[in-house]
Amino acid sequence: MSETGFECALPEVAADDDPLGGAVGAAVRSRFHVTDGPVRTVDRVWLDTFDWRLHAAGLRLAYTVGDGAHSLVLGPGAGESVQRLSAPVHWPSLVEDLPEGPLRERLRPVAGIRALLPIADTRSTIHELRILNAEEKTVVRARVERSASSPPRLSLVPVRGYARQAERVATLVAAVPEVAPGSGSDLDAALATAGRRPGGEAGPTAIQLRPGQGSADALARLLLGLLDVVEANVPGTIADWDTEFLHDLRVAVRRTRSALKLAGDALPEGVAKRFAPEFKWLGDLTTPMRDLDTLLLDFDQLTGELVEADAADLDAFRAHLQRHRAGERRRLVRGLRSARFGKLARAWRAELTEMLSPSAGEAPESGPANAEITSDDGPANAAALAATRLRRAWRRVVRLGASIAVDAPPQTLHDLRKRCKELRYVLELFGSLYPAGARRPLVKELKVLQDCLGAFQDAEVHRDVVRLHAVAMMDAPAASAATMLAMGELVARLGRRQRRAARESVTRFERFATPRNERRIAIATETP
């Protein structure tokens, strides 16, 4: 048995006086004393981030309420750490807003900036038992947990320094035939009841396309996936649980726009043209808030770099940004609750659903399934669509990149950034249709280039935000000379950052637009 203990499901027993159940109780008692401890009822709120980061890391977090006390319990099962809370917590909550302590430190790298959301509620009774050695010393803490939704579970937690005895207890228990070892929890049962699957909201990259699939059908499926992401992130954006909801919503909108632009011709006549302006509206609606979010997320890092000014000089500016953000948020919420957005989502879903071919998406035309046939209506099948669009996106990047230089006008770098994004989206959307050996290194190298271009863009946006707000700050009563000077230094820092990012982007571009990657593109777009 490891330090984290042993867990198993116990056979269901009738209201027996041995809480361990007959067979397991007899097995343990053959070698150890067992003393009975308290029984308590525990209500749990299970928590995870929207994108199931805890689940992906193999962790389970519960907020428990019982006996008037509130605690956070981070599992799995027996090796759990507990933090008692002096006051109730309202969920969702950001990790950084939790009371400090070792548990928060364990959660921080896992959840990051994502809020912890309630994902299920359970109630169970927990019977505590202690297992003693010959000296009557407790060597293992045992816990039998019963709930309506799952079979009783036993967990054994060795007392520190008694691993060997604990091992012996676990061996005795595991030898009982009716025992099913392994961890599980009420959480799994509760999620199953609620029809939720951990990791369920996996996103559009998980959509598998087949080469012979009709191109309109393939595209419609991808776009429906993106629409799902947009809609799934609306409630979290409106409630402002964390900043990633808006970010993910924006990414899905941008991907949609890129798909319309790069492959809209594969859709029925007029569709792309009709919806593109609506998605532009949606994208623009979210921009001011996101710009403030990125600046605020970066704030500590930025102020940490100040040389002349003190980070505290910018407190008034931060407060100002936060107030401003509240206003932007109201505007965004109005937009997301507007009839225009509602209509867009409904009409778009209806339109896309219409395009799905009934015969599981096979290309309607007869003829060789994998051939690249481009008719007037666009590419015949998914493979052809994926190939032509990747080639096109690559060409657009390379062509534009050739004209960038360190002193190129910022607009050129911005255009390059957009082209790179498009290339990235094509690589991701149609990812299942390209050979991984060519796609993966391309994405990896592209990502590095995009990071530089992103830093370039962020610095510019942030500088504009600071400048813009400097004017508003002048009129604010809280603005001191120190604050204004610090903002000045901030602008200078951002300018330096941007120039550095520009230089770096040029170098990165040269490393990306190589014959080797050209060959990878060729391999990825090859038709057999």
Next chain:
Amino acid sequence: MRIFATYSIKGGTGKTSTAVNLAYLASRAGDRTLLWDLDPQAAATFLFRIKPRVKGGAKALVNRATSAADAIKGTDFEGLDLLPADFTYRNLDLVFDRAKRSRERLGRLLAPLAGEYDTVVLDCPPSVSLVSENVLRAANTLVVPLIPTTLSLRTFDQLTEFVQRSEPPRPAVVAFFSMVDRRKRLHRDLVEGLPGRRTGILPVSVPAAAVVERMAVERAPVPVFAARSPLARSYESLWETISQGPPAVSECSLEG
């Protein structure tokens, strides 16, 4: 990680009883707590039904052949662990003496545990020795139980002077009256008159109470089996006073 040590030159003043109860109260308040039984008599270790044995003995521990972390045992009380005594601790002086930086060894053994524990309580054997010097250098606070006699007061003054003269890091030194019998005139006079007028003497005293003997029967700290007893209450207020950091304490200690 805060390190407290119950300390006095004399035996039988209530060091072990105090250490056990304070450590328990720290864990009950939510601190991850370690009690280190430094006394080869192993009274605290036996109390928790733990075998007084450290693999390889004092030597292995000091030379880190056995890590302190591996020697630790959990008690029956959640959040309270024990680093057991060992018969060979009676040679601890010698083992320290042979090691490099012989006066800092104990602190260095505890340092790696800083992430695991919030509070450490050292239960010291009675003596003035290299072990006590190690304790002085490692501890943040010395907690000195005083039997209310004029002689013990003089001994306490000598201790504070000694600490003040020693080179930093120096612990805060606080004393409280232990085993106070209110029927005795001298006890009453000292307990009522002194605290507040003498720096370092806390306004908390622990009564002489027979219930303390039950610790050995129940194998548990007093608040576990006699929560409402005056003795439990006095340990609680002692813990409250010293856990709030060094208040009346600072002038007699750190700054000298």
